[in-house]
Amino acid sequence: MNHNFVELLNFMIPSFSEGLNGSHVWKSCRKSRTLEVKFQTLVEMGLNKEILRELNPNEPITGSILYDFIQKQDNQLLSEVGNLLIECWFTNSEVLESYGIASREIFPHGKRLRPTDWTILESVFLRDKLYRE
Amino acid sequence: MINLDCDVLVIGAGAAGSALCWRLSHYSSLKVICVEQGDFTKTNNYPTNYIDWELRKEVDFSTNPKARYMLGEFIVDDSNSPIKTSYYSGVGGSTVLFSGHFPRLHPSDFKVKTLDGIADDWPISYELLEPYYELNDKNIGVAGLSGDPAYPEISGLLPPIPLGTMGEVVANAMNRLGWHWWPSYSAINTIDSEFGSKCINLGPCNSGCAQGAKSSSDQRYWPKSLQKGVRLITNTRVMKLVTNQSDLVEGAICRNRNGETMTISSKIYVVAGNGVWTPHLLLNSACDRFPQGLANRSGLLGRNLMIHPLAYVEGVYPDDIESSTGPQGCCILSQEFYETDLSRGYFRGFTMQVLRSPGPLETMKRNLTRKKASFGSSFHDDFIRTFNRTIGISMISEDLPEFQNSVSLSPTNDSFGSRIPSVHYSVGENTKKILSHSVTVGSQILSKIGAADIIKFAPVSNSGWHLLGTARMGLSANDSVTNAQGQTHDVPNLFIADGSLFVTSGSVNPASTIQALAIYIADQIIAKFSKLSESRLTSPL
Numbered sequence: 001m002n003h004n005f006v007e008l009l010n011f012m013i014p015s016f017s018e019g020l021n022g023s024h025v026w027k028s029c030r031k032s033r034t035l036e037v038k039f040q041t042l043v044e045m046g047l048n049k050e051i052l053r054e055l056n057p058n059e060p061i062t063g064s065i066l067y068d069f070i071q072k073q074d075n076q077l078l079s080e081v082g083n084l085l086i087e088c089w090f091t092n093s094e095v096l097e098s099y100g101i102a103s104r105e106i107f108p109h110g111k112r113l114r115p116t117d118w119t120i121l122e123s124v125f126l127r128d129k130l131y132r133e
Numbered sequence: 134m135i136n137l138d139c140d141v142l143v144i145g146a147g148a149a150g151s152a153l154c155w156r157l158s159h160y161s162s163l164k165v166i167c168v169e170q171g172d173f174t175k176t177n178n179y180p181t182n183y184i185d186w187e188l189r190k191e192v193d194f195s196t197n198p199k200a201r202y203m204l205g206e207f208i209v210d211d212s213n214s215p216i217k218t219s220y221y222s223g224v225g226g227s228t229v230l231f232s233g234h235f236p237r238l239h240p241s242d243f244k245v246k247t248l249d250g251i252a253d254d255w256p257i258s259y260e261l262l263e264p265y266y267e268l269n270d271k272n273i274g275v276a277g278l279s280g281d282p283a284y285p286e287i288s289g290l291l292p293p294i295p296l297g298t299m300g301e302v303v304a305n306a307m308n309r310l311g312w313h314w315w316p317s318y319s320a321i322n323t324i325d326s327e328f329g330s331k332c333i334n335l336g337p338c339n340s341g342c343a344q345g346a347k348s349s350s351d352q353r354y355w356p357k358s359l360q361k362g363v364r365l366i367t368n369t370r371v372m373k374l375v376t377n378q379s380d381l382v383e384g385a386i387c388r389n390r391n392g393e394t395m396t397i398s399s400k401i402y403v404v405a406g407n408g409v410w411t412p413h414l415l416l417n418s419a420c421d422r423f424p425q426g427l428a429n430r431s432g433l434l435g436r437n438l439m440i441h442p443l444a445y446v447e448g449v450y451p452d453d454i455e456s457s458t459g460p461q462g463c464c465i466l467s468q469e470f471y472e473t474d475l476s477r478g479y480f481r482g483f484t485m486q487v488l489r490s491p492g493p494l495e496t497m498k499r500n501l502t503r504k505k506a507s508f509g510s511s512f513h514d515d516f517i518r519t520f521n522r523t524i525g526i527s528m529i530s531e532d533l534p535e536f537q538n539s540v541s542l543s544p545t546n547d548s549f550g551s552r553i554p555s556v557h558y559s560v561g562e563n564t565k566k567i568l569s570h571s572v573t574v575g576s577q578i579l580s581k582i583g584a585a586d587i588i589k590f591a592p593v594s595n596s597g598w599h600l601l602g603t604a605r606m607g608l609s610a611n612d613s614v615t616n617a618q619g620q621t622h623d624v625p626n627l628f629i630a631d632g633s634l635f636v637t638s639g640s641v642n643p644a645s646t647i648q649a650l651a652i653y654i655a656d657q658i659i660a661k662f663s664k665l666s667e668s669r670l671t672s673p674l
Contacts, residue, residue, distance in 0.1 A: 012508035067508065082501065082508055090494035091185035099517070101493060107181040107343040110333025111458045113295040118278065120296075120304050121315070130283045130313055132241040132248060132472050 011063025035084040135395040142399035143167040144371045147226020149631035150405035151350035152648040156655035158361035165363045170370040171223030179341035187494035190340035210543040214558035218597040225351030232462025234642045235320040242639035255636045256617035265649040273348040274328040277318040283468040292323045299456040300464045306581040312469040319463035320348035374418040403628045408600030411633045412540045413554040428621035437534035439638040441599040444528040444568045444591030446575035448584025456490040479566035481531035484640045490523040528571035531640035604633035618657035630654040
């Protein structure tokens with residue numbers, strides 16, 4: 001994967017490719033191909049060549065710089081990339097588990113809601129009728 | 134060309150058509166055919182079967198029909214409406230994707246003119262419909278609690294869905310405000326029973342229930358009706374109803390996905406396509422004797438469209454309150470502001486529906502859109518700060534009937550070669566006042582809770598599920614399309630049995646009333662045509 005692209009992704013979602021095993025996120029995501037295509041658009045608009053020359057040559061090209069730069073150039077494209085990125089991120093089992101969210105499919109396991117103590121309703125129950133006839 | 138005949142042809146297998154067919158199936162020897170333009174939905178295709186359910190629900194099971202790609206889906210031009218139409222075309226209709234929120238109308242909703250001096254009264258009353266509500270509830274399996282002071286007694290309910298921590302937080306705030314609230318009336322099975330397996334809190338009811346606990350019509354009604362001999366023809370659209378010189382419908386011209394044409398002749402025709410598709414079919418059935426559309430001598434067919442504009446408020450609670458756990462649309466409702474109180478500056482009112490929060494992906498998408506989160510160093514913290522802590526409240530406002538809000542025919546043709554429906558809608562002045570007040574009230578609750586990052590807006594754009602009023606029932610042929618039995622004034626063997634009959638909209642989700650109406654109309658059809666195949670009721674009400 002293009003180094004600059006990885007920089008960009010790691011800025012947008014910190015530790016995308018490292019702390020949470022980003023390559024796995026990448027491979028498991030059904031939208032990753034679309035995301036790569038979007039990145040090709042970035043490349044074609046000169047991200048790696050001409051446009052990068054406009055950046056300060058003495059400054060390392062960080063994800064933050066790329067992000068700000070693309071935002072100015074084509075905010076719509078950046079928005080699409082961002083959308084695809086979080087779609088990959090939040091549909092990955094390891095990622096969800098790292099946030100403490102069950103990693104498995106919610107069906108057939110489901111989730112539990114503890115029973116409610118309905119005495120909480122008492123004051124409403126004791127009210128006069130609210131409807132008109 | 135295929136030719137079929139029957140005693141009753143029902144057009145549409147959604148909420149209304151399914152309930153109506155079930156009722157008709159109890160009349161022995163009655164030959165009933167139902168034609169549905171969509172297909173059956175398979176529960177193992179529902180998004181919640183998969184780890185990436187949040188992605189899948191945005192495509193094949195999106196609540197936005199324009200995001201779906203489905204054969205049989207019909208297209209609506211709603212470019213002239215600030216509220217976009219939502220629906221699902223298939224067996225079970227929009228109940229496949231509805232949230233299952235299942236309250237009834239109030240008694241006052243049937244006599245708005247008498248009580249408030251506005252709009253019109255229905256030709257039927259709550260009391261007349263009450264046994265049909267009860268019958269439908271029994272078939273559907275409605276969870277809730279009896280004793281609600283906002284309604285006449287409702288009994289026979291399944292145990293209510295637990296509030297969860299978030300619900301309790303909201304309920305306590307409502308108690309401090311002294312406002313009405315009640316656990317949601319939910320078309321959701323909460324115990325293992327004849328209805329099948331109980332709800333396991335998957336969450337997103339509005340992308341189809343993989344557990345089968347939500348009472349969509351394909352799950353609850355169709356198996357019974359098919360078993361009793363109702364014939365259901367799917368993937369086939371009724372293109373036009375053809376009438377004779379006696380103003381009777383004598384045939385329905387249908388076309389299936391393969392382009393094959395079929396004609397179905399019946400004694401009785403019942404259209405159950407709801408507020409957009411029903412007028413669309415009848416307008417497309419215009420002929421020499423009905424140049425303005427079939428059964429439209431009143432000029433009211435397609436008029437008085439009511440959509441129930443929604444207002445929405447949302448805030449973030451300081452702690453994790455597991456707000457994403459549980460059926461998304463079914464937690465708490467409040468009808469403190471349902472009935473008219475002119476000191477508020479408007480007629481009628483609104484219902485508040487407390488919503489559980491979405492899954493992680495949708496949470497973060499919304500956060501980014503609403504500038505409550507950003508990419509970069511704060512990304513993870515922004516997610517943790519909001520996921521499972523977000524509380525949403527939607528306010529369903531009563532929409533009054535207004536002549537200019539309408540469904541008509543667009544010049545554009547669809548893939549079947551028929552003109553697509555065009556919706557012209559604007560939010561009325563009274564409704565605007567309701568929306569404005571409801572936003573204030575909703576925000577008050579969130580403030581009471583101590584929620585932060587409160588956002589509020591109205592109307593919600595992609596919320597046009599409740600499509601009502603476009604073939605209203607009434608006592609006079611001059612000011613309504615059908616009589617009190619759902620029979621069109623102009624065409625004696627043509628009935629309508631869906632939300633388009635609504636005279637006023639109330640401010641609750643309409644599915645319960647639509648189905649009660651459909652069962653009631655099934656009985657009216659049989660009563661009017663008692664000699665129809667010498668039918669007899671085998672299962673008395």
